[in-house]
Amino acid sequence: xxxxxxxxxxxxxxxxxxxxxxxxxxxxxxxxxxxxxxxxxxxxxxxxxxxxxxxxxxxxxxxxxxx
Numbered sequence: 169x170x171x172x173x174x175x176x177x178x179x180x181x182x183x184x185x186x187x188x189x190x191x192x193x194x195x196x197x198x199x200x201x202x203x204x205x206x207x208x209x210x211x212x213x214x215x216x217x218x219x220x221x222x223x224x225x226x227x228x229x230x231x232x233x234x235x
Contacts, residue, residue, distance in 0.1 A: 183218035190218045205230075 178193040192198060199219055205226040217225060
């Protein structure tokens, strides 16, 4: 069975939070794979976040975990 993301083309997405347009390459390499943190993929069927919003969300999650 072939992984359907394996041959997926790079997509142009609008951030679900701020509407900034960014590139997403689900078959890799993608900018998000280079990040040191991991957040869950959107469970509600929403799209990904741009680099800035994803990093802000990771910082918020880290602060919440430290509290």
